[in-house]
Amino acid sequence: MNMKIGTLASHTGLSIQAIRYYEQQELVPTPGRSSGNYRIYDETSVKHLVFIKHCRNLGLSLEEIKALLRVRTKPDETCSEINHIIDHHVAVVDRRLTELQELRQQLGALRTKCGENQAAKDCGILRELFEITSP
Template identity: 45%
Template sequence: MNLKIGELAARTGCLPETIRYYEQRGLLSAPARSSGNYRLYGAVHVDRLTFIRRCRSLDMSLDEVQALLALQDEPEQPCGGVNDLVDHHIELLRAKIDELKALQDELLKLRASCQSTVRVRECKILRDLIS
């Protein structure tokens, strides 16, 4: 399989700029080059980019993805490191969810303070946001 960057982008749903960035970060290995100096990607790149995209869809940082890729590159090692990383990410998500719930509660209180029958100049939401 020899895919140019645009073909890899189309196949994986990733922008060419992002693919180049992942190469610069070391998340993707440098591809072979054609005689015309075009990047030529193989199945390994498709799989790795799909893996990266899936991790990103789970809100993992690029550092977390890089750590998982490093673990993946050592297939004979025990998967405790993978579990530790995922457990840590779950804790980060729990904290983020708590923050979002607090924001939601604050917005609900603001919304409850304003009647839609008043004029904007009398809107308690706008006044509360100033103070």
């Protein structure tokens, strides 16, 4: 059942350095060591790190994930903090989505300003970029 960091890395899809970084940032407990000072992990570590990875895929920061993990160790507290973290993150994602959609539109408009191989001095994109003054 025991494994070293390389095996854990391939089981979780994380890099070895990322795992050590999470340990340093106290997102995972300091693991035991072998006689040769190698980190030793087990199935619990895999689950723990997969949880972290999944949260990272959702765009949560390490601090937010840390908060989620803290709540998990106090199972009798209410989970309003969890809801709060997720709600906050949803708001961040929604804001970012709106920004990116506006951006996409501007880029699309910009792209139509220039054909394939004009001389740069006639390039509509450059002209446009120099003329637009308001963001």
